[in-house]
Amino acid sequence: MPRIKRGVTTRTKHKRLLDQAKGYRGRRKNTIRVARQAVEKAGQYAYRDRKVKKRNFRALWIQRINAAVREEGLTYSQFMHGVKLAGIELDRKVMADLAMNEGAAFGAIIKQAKQALPA
DSSP states (O other): OOOOOOHHHHHHHHHHHHHHTTTOOGGGGTOHHHHHHHHHHHHHHHHHHHHHHHHHHHHHHHHHHHHHHHTTTOOHHHHHHHHHHHTOOOOHHHHHHHHHHOHHHHHHHHHHHHHHSOO
């Protein structure tokens, strides 16, 4: 059975790995063993932080809605309860954008939510 030389495939794998490690500092950018560890860890951070990013944005939207609603004398939880009772089906992202950029429109939503709340 003839001997199989693997230099081409190994070099291709190494090249791909080093391309992913481009921009790293020290040996992490040019040593295969260290670069592999760095790229693997970076992938773990990227996977985790895609979920953390969603959490952070939701928290930001809630803070923005809360700040706008408190000016009208409601708390965030009271407002959200009123929104559910009023049947307004806007998500937090859209409501936060309205609160930041379209004050009058968000004021109308707050008014509807207040009316829907039991007195």
